[in-house]
Amino acid sequence: ALLAEIGLGGVESYYPSQLSGGMRQRAALVRTLATDPKLLLLDEPFSALDQQTKLKLEELVWKTLKQYEKTAVLVTHDIEEAIAMSDRIFLFSPRPGRLVRTFVIPDELRSRPPLAARQHPAFSPLFQSIWKEMEALESSS
Structure with a gap:
């Protein structure tokens, strides 16, 4: 369900090498949220992405943190x-x-x-x- 919410529905059986950088970052976010952590540690999560993908993922992460009421430490x-x-x-x-x-x-x-x-x-x-x-x-x- 989280994969679909994050825009990754239909790629459940893909290998990481089959995903774009942005898709891998979203998959990592889903993997982290699946354990329902109290605190997320985000260490340079957008550094290896092109500007457009970075901005889109910032929006997604921001919205997701608000939606799930999570606290994150972002190192950047x-x-x-x-x-x-x-x-x-x-x-x-x-x-x-x-x-x-x-x-x-x-x-x-x-x-x-x-x-x-x-x-x-x-x-x-x-x-x-x-x-x-x-x-x-x-x-x-």
């Missing part, structure tokens, strides 16, 4: 992805990794699907703020 180096997918962003320093700052995503962004959040007027100022903080970290190391 992509500031836009972090803003569009998150409630909070924890910025870590490089070696050793220490928490430097927490950014709380405003309601007007976190209540919107990722693509809509990227188009909201509050998105760019937050992006710039995080970017400046990251640049300051790089110059101090």
Whole structure:
């Protein structure tokens, strides 16, 4: 049932090599949700995908997390992805990794699907703020 909900109905007997990168990512999401976890750990889940597939999967993951009321920890180096997918962003320093700052995503962004959040007027100022903080970290190391 989860495969069909995620848009993978009819591929149950396929081997991973027969699936596209996006389909493999969706299958991994289904595999994770099937165990009904309390917390999902997503480590760079969209990094190996083309931009269009990445944006579509962000929308799907965001919707799925809301629908199943799941909490996820998303590890990413992509500031836009972090803003569009998150409630909070924890910025870590490089070696050793220490928490430097927490950014709380405003309601007007976190209540919107990722693509809509990227188009909201509050998105760019937050992006710039995080970017400046990251640049300051790089110059101090």
